[in-house]
Amino acid sequence: MFIPIILAIVTIFSVVFALKKKQxxxxxxxxxxxLGIVVxxxxxxxxxxxxTIQFIFDLRG
Known part of the structure; x- marks a missing residue:
């Protein structure tokens, strides 16, 4: 429950800064x-x- 809240906050701040700074x-x-959380x-x-990476990709098929 903690990770989605952090991602929502990061997303909101990044959208606000992108619109404010026009970057x-x-x-x-x-x-x-x-990607950082996945790693x-x-x-x-x-x-x-x-x-671990090989195991994850072997799960597909």
Missing amino acids: PIFFALPVVAI VKIAMVPMPFWE
């Missing part, structure tokens, strides 16, 4: 935040990082 680079901030969640798995 569209701020729209990339929520995407970067989501942290993968790193929390008690397996080596590369094996």
